[in-house]
Amino acid sequence: MASLKDQLGGLVYSTDHGDTCPDCRHPLAECNCAQQAEQARLAELDGIVRIRRETSGRKGKGVTTIEGVPLSATELKALAKALKKRCGTGGAVKEGVVEIQGDHRELLKDELEKRGYRVKLAGG
Ligand SMILES: [Zn+2]
Secondary structure, eight states: OOOOOHHHHHHEEEEEEEOOTTOOOOOOGOHHHHHHHHHHHHHHSSEEEEEEEETTTTTTEEEEEOOOOOOOOHHHHHHHHEEEEHHOOOOOOOOTTTESSSHHHHHHHHHHHTTOOOEEEEEO
């Protein structure tokens, strides 16, 4: 038999429409799917940061992508912000990959190496 507290808890959650995680069905405040996905991503990294230029389906010079940076999502956003500022351009972070608009491979390689990362230029 569930305790009164649990029953009340369930009641609160069930009226809390839209605030549960679609993956684990826990209230968002208790959901750690994002952390788990992030830990899985970090566990797969080999310590090498890969910089790539992508032009397919994009206008102009495309974007420079940075993959494999061993940082949490929050730190990655901060890094992306610093790199965007350094390059004087825009960008975004998508699923652990930093995208910087334009072709800034050499500059980004220098910047990341200065920060102590092992960097490889990959692809075209
Ligand atoms: Zn969840």
